[in-house]
Amino acid sequence: MGTGRKRRLHLSNIYSFKCGRNRFDDDHSQIGGPGFSRVVYCNESGVSEAGSHSYSDNYVRSTKYTPMTFLPKSLFEQFRRVANFYFLVTGILSFTELAPYSAVSAILPLIVVIGATMVKEGIEDWQRQKQDHEVNNRKVKVHRGGGVFESREWKNLRVGDVVKVEKDEFFPADLLLLSSSYEDAVCYVETMNLDGETNLKLKQSLDATSTIHNDSDFNNFRATVKCEDPNASLYTFVGTMEYQDQQYALSPQQLLLRDSKLRNTDYIYGAVIFTGHDTKVIQNSTEAPSKRSGIERRMDTIIYFLFFILFLMAFLGSVYFGVVTKRDLDGDRQKRWYLGPDRAKIFFDPNRAPAAAIYHFLTALLLYSYLIPISLYVSIEIVKVLQTIFINNDIHMYYEEADKPAHARTSNLTEELGQVDTILSDKTGTLTCNSMEFIKCSVAGTAYGRGVTEVERAMAKRTGSPLIVNGRDQLLDEPNDDDSTLSVKGYNFEDERITNGYWIHEPHSDVIQKFFRLLAICHTAIPDVDEETGKVTYEAESPDEAAFVIAARELGFEFYKRTQTTVSFMELNPVTKQRVERTYELLNVLEFNSARKRMSVIVRDDAGKLLLLCKGADSVMFDRLAKNGREFEENTKEHVNEYADAGLRTLILAYRELTEEEYKEFNEKFTEAKNSVSADRDELIDEATEEVEKDLILLGATAVEDKLQKGVPECIDKLAQAGIKIWVLTGDKMETAINIGFACSLLRQGMKQIIITLESPEIIAAEKGGDKAVISKVSKESVKTQILAGKAQLSASTTDPLALIIDGKSLAYALHDDIKGTFLELAVGCASVICCRSSPKQKALVTRLVKEGTGKTTLAIGDGANDVGMLQEADIGIGISGVEGMQAVMSSDIAIAQFRYLERLLLVHGHWCYRRISSMICYFFYKNIVFGTTVFLYEAYASFSGQPAYNDWYLSLYNVFFTSLPAIALGVFDQDVSARFCLKFPLLYQEGVQNTLFRWRRIFGWMLNAYGAMPTSISTDAYKVFVETLVPAPSYWVVTLYVVIAALVPYFCYKAVQMRFFPAYHGMIQWIRYEGNTDDPEYVNMVRQRSIRTTTVGFTARKRDNLWLIS
C-alpha cells in the first residue's frame, strides 16, 4: 500500500524534538545490578545462550482457574464461605450415629448447592478462556532467520525475537524499536489502551539501527540489550544496547508497549524485550479480584448472628438434655424405664451424662442447621443470573449502531448497582465519543455557527423553551441529528453566511479569509491525498487539530500538501470564483506545550510577506494582542465565554506581520536555542518564542466540540439528581478535562474551582535543581498546603459548590498515606472532582481511596486498557464496549455500549435488583428462622433429645426446594415501581444508596415477624396428633386457613401503618400512580420537586442558578 504514497518527510526537521539525543545518565550505571538484570540477545532465537534465560513466554492468561486447578481451587473457594463449610461439617457428621436424620438427606442439598455454583463458575471462566485464546492466537510477523519473516501466533513469541508490525496492528509484546518505514526511524503510536490519550505519540529508534529497512537485513543483525527487570512503570525504561561493538543508551523513547497500536507508519521492526506477564501493561493490571457485594457481606454477618443463635440453642438444649438424662437413672432405679437407660450407649447414658450432653450438642448443631439457609447463596446466585439475563435483554440498553446489547459479565454484583454512591468515570471514549467537531467560530466579533451542542440541547430540553441561537429561534424538533446524519466527521458547522463561499459577502470578509487561512496553515497535520478521488484526508496528532484542518477544507481552504518547507492549500478566489493554489513557505513551527498553551507557525506567503500565525488558549492569547489588534476583543471574549459555557473547547486565533529584521533576529535566537545542548534548552526556546509571539492582531475564536456521547449530560443530570457523585479521572490534560467538565455540566460558571497542581514556579525551580529528594519534599509540601487551603475554602463557603481539579503529579503526592485522608475529605466535600493526567495506577488508587475511605459503593466506568485497574478496584466496574480494544470490557463486570445506558442500568435495574435481592434475603432469613425455631421449640416437648419435628426429607428439602422457589420468584420478578417511574423519580435511587431496604432494623423486623408467626406454626405440629386420628378432617383445613391468615395479619398491620405514616419513597410513587395523577404534570412535578434535593452538578443545578439570577 505504500507504493502510491509520497516520500515521507523527515519529521524531525520540523519538530524540535524534546528528547534529543540519549545520554548516559545515573540510571544507566545501575544496569547489571539488582533490578536491572535483564539481558536480551536479539535475533538469536536459535542460539542456546539465548535460551538459558528462561523468560516467560508471551501467553497471557486472565482466567481464574486452569483445568487442573479448577476442582480444588473452586471447591476451596466454595468452602471458604462459612455457611458452606458448616454444611460440609454437618454433612460429614451426619454419617455418624449422632445424626438426627439420614445422611443422604443432609448431604444431597449441599451437593446440589455446591454443584450449581461450581457449574456457574466454570462457565464464566470458560468464557474468559475463549477471549484469552483469541488474543493469544493473533498473528505477527517474526524473523525466522535468514532474513525471512513468517507469521506466528502471539503466544509463541520469545524474548529476543525480531518482529515486524504493520500499520494499525497492536504490538504483541513490549518491543524495542529498531527501525520504521520512515527514514529517520520514527513511528506514531496510539496509546489509548494504556493511558486513554488519543493523540499519537512519536517514538524514535536509535540512529545506529535506523538504517535497517529490509527484511533481509536482519539476517546478520545481532544486538544485546541489558535493561531493567519487568516493572509496572509505563513511562520509564532504562537499558543499554550493545550493537556492532558499541554501547548505546536506551530510553522510553525506543520502547513500544504491548496493547498500543501502530499508526500512520507503514511498518516497524522491533525486538521483543518483555513478553506476556512481564510486559508493562500486564504488570500494571492487578489480579482480577473476586468481588463481593456489600449486601453479601452483611449477609455474612447475619449468618454469623444465626450461628450464634444456633450455638446458643444447641447449648441450652444440651444442658437440659444432660440434666434430664442424668435423672433417668438414680442408682439402680430407673425413671423413664421405656428408654432403657440402664442399657444405654454413650449418647444417652445417664451414668455419663456430661459426655452424652456434649455429643448431644453436636447432634443439636446438626438439627438446628435449618436455621442457616443453605440454599441462600445458591438461590441468590440463581436470582442474580436471571437478573443479568434481564439486563442483557433490555432493549433500551441495546446500541443499534454497534449492534451491542448490554452484557453483564459477572453476575454477582447486580444489587450493588442499586447502591452506587460515587461514579468514577474515565473521559475519553466514555463521556466523549473521542471525536472533535468544529461547530462554531467567532470571527471579527461576529459569532457564526448554528450547530447545537449536546449541553445546549440538554438544557433546552429541561427548560422546554425553544433554543435561541445567535438571535434566531430554533425549535428542537430534530433531537436525533447525531453522528449518523453527519456528512463529514469532525465537522458540524452550519451557517449559510459562511458556507459555500458566502463569507465574501460578510462585512469583514478579509478577516474571515485570514481566519480560515490560519486554520489551513497553522498546524502539524499531514495530508493524505487519495489519488483516485482526489479527496484529502488528514493525519493529525490530535483530533482537535484534525477538526480545524477539516473545517478549513470544508469552507474552501483545502490544505493538501506539505513538504519539508512549504504548506500548500487550495483557496476559492472570492472574485473569480476559481480555485487558486497557494503555497506558503514554512519557516518555523513553534510547538504547542502545556506551559505555552499556544502554537505558532512563521510563514512567508506567496506575496513574500512574513507572517506569524498563532492559535492558543484565551488565557494566554488576550495578553499578547497588539494595541491595534484589539478591535474585536470585547465581542470575542463574550463569545468565548458563551462557548465555554456550552461545553466547547475554544482557541483564539491571531496573527502578526513580521518584518525581515524581526524575523532574522528571532530566527538566530531560536536556532541557537534549538541547537544548544545545555539543560536550559527548553527555557531558551521559550524565551525566543516569547519575544516574537506578541503584538498579535486578533482574528477570532474557534469552538470545537469534544463531542460528548449522546445523552451524556442528561444522564449525568439524572444521576446527580439520584444523589450519585460523579468523579472524572482522565489521562488527558487539565484544560481538556475542565472543558469536558463544563460540557457535561459537572462544572459550571459560578462554581469555585480548587485547582491543585505542581506547575507553580517554586516547584519548577526545584525541578531544575534536579535533586529528587528536594523535588519530592517541596512538591509534597506544596500539595499539602494546597489541600489544606482547599479545605479552608470548603468550610468557609457553605453555599457555593466547589469543584476540585487535581493533576496527576500532585495526585501522586496527595495519595501518600499521611495526606490522603485530608485529600479525601476535601474531595468528598466538593461537588465535582476531576483528576487529570492520571496514570492507570493512580486511577486505581483513587478508586481504592474512595472505596475504603468512604466505605460506600463505588462504580468505575471506562473503555480503555488504562481503566482496567480502576474497573477492577471499584466495587463495580463498567466497561464501555466502544470502538477500541476489549481490554476494559474484559476486565469489567458489566459492559454497556454507551455511557447514557448507565442511567437505566443504575436507576432501573440497579434499583430493582437491590430491592429484589434485599427482600429475598430477608425472606430467606424469615423462613429459616420460622423453621429453625419451630424445630427448637419442638425439642422442648421432646426433652431435647434431638428428635426432629419433621420428616428427614421434608427437613432438607424445605430449604432447597419447597421454600426457595417462591423466594426466587420474588427475587426475579418483584417490581415496586415500573421502569418509567424509576427514571421519572431518580431520587428513588437513594433507597439503595442509603441502604434503607437492608438496614438492620428491617432485617430484625423480618426476623421478629418470623418469631411472631411461630406460635401458630407450632400448633401445626401439635396437630400431627390430630392428623393421626382424623386425616381427612375438615378441622385440618380450618386450622391451615387460620395459620395462614393469622400469620399474615401482623405483617399486614405493620404494612398498613407503615404505608400511612412512614411511607418509603417507592410507596409514594405507588400512591401517585394509583391516584392516577401521573398524567397531571403539576402534581408529579410537585412531588418530584420535593424529592429533588439540592443538586450541585448537572444542568438542573445550572438552570436553577439561572432562575436565581432572574428572580
Next chain:
Amino acid sequence: MDQKNKNSNKPIYSRFSQQELHAWKPILTPGWVIASYIAIGALFIPIGFLAWSASDRVVEIVDRYDEHCVPEDFSSNPQSFIQNPGIKKTCTRTIIVPKKLVAPIFVYYQLENFYQNHRRFVKSRSDKQLRDPKAENDTKHCLPEAYTADNKPIVPCGLIAWSLFNDTYKLSTRGKEISIERKGIAWKSDAKAKFGSNVYPKNFQKGGLVGGATLDETIPLSKQEDLMVWMRTAALPTFRKLYGKINTDIEAHDTIKVEIENNYNTYKFGGRKKLVLSTTTWIGGKNDFVGVAYISVGGICLFMAINFILLYVFRPRRLGDPSYLSWNRHPITLNPSSL
C-alpha cells in the same frame, strides 16, 4: 477480517423480557386496609363460632385412674405394687355420663409425661423387620431390645414395641357390658404396608426385662392393631391413643363402670394415665382452641378496622405526602427555589 455479524445481537422484544408485564401491585390505601380488615373479621368470627360450637357439642369424659388404682397400702410406694406380679391389678372406676354420648364413641387412653418422642425411643425400631419375615435379624437400630439373652432376634424389636401399653378396660352400664370395637383403630396404611401379614411375633418380651404387653405369637403383626397404634409414636409427651370404638349410644346420667387392668408402669417416671371417652363432630374431638383463636383474630381485625376508620376520620392525610419520607423528616436545608 472483522466480518460483520449478520445475526443482530438486538434483544428480542417481549413484555416479559423487558419486564413490562402487567403487575398487580396493591397499595394499602385506607379503603383497602379497612375493607380487608373487615373482610377478615367477617370471615373469621363466624368460623370461630362454628368451630367453637362444634367443639362445645363434643362430649368428652376424662378419668385419671393411675393414682386411684393403687391400693392404699402401696400409695407411698406404687412401684412395689405395680412391679409385683403376684398382686391382682384390677381396679374399678365409675363414671357418670353428663350428656348423652352419641355413637361412635371413641375410647382413648391418655398418657402424660411419657416421651414417646425421645430420639432414642423413636429410633429404636426396625421397619424392615416389621414388614418382612426374612429381615428378622435386621435389628441394628433396636438396641437394647434387639436380641434375647440367648441371641435370638426379637420380633418386633426395639424399645417402642417392648414398652407396649398393656392396661385394658371393660366398660359396663346398668349391669350390661358395653362392647368396645377393638378392630379398625390403626391406620389402614400401617396394616397394609408397614406391618407384614406374614410376620409373627417371636421371642417378644422374652429378654431379661419385661417392658409392657405381650403379643399373641399366632397373630400376624398386621392384625396387632394395638401395637400399630402404639408404634405411631406421639409427637408430644402428652398424648392420646385410640383404644377402641363404642358403637352404641350411652344416655345421659348413666353410670359407667370401668374395670381396669392397671398393668402399665407410669409411676416410675411420674406419668399419668387417663381414660378418655369422646364423641366427635366435624371439627374432630374437643378442641376449643381453634374456635377461640378464630374469634380473637377476627376480633383484632375488626378492632384494627375501627382504629383505621377513626384515624381516617380524625387525622386524614394527603396521599403521597412527601413530608413523611424518612429523609424529609430530618430535612436538610432545602433550596428556596425548590420549595
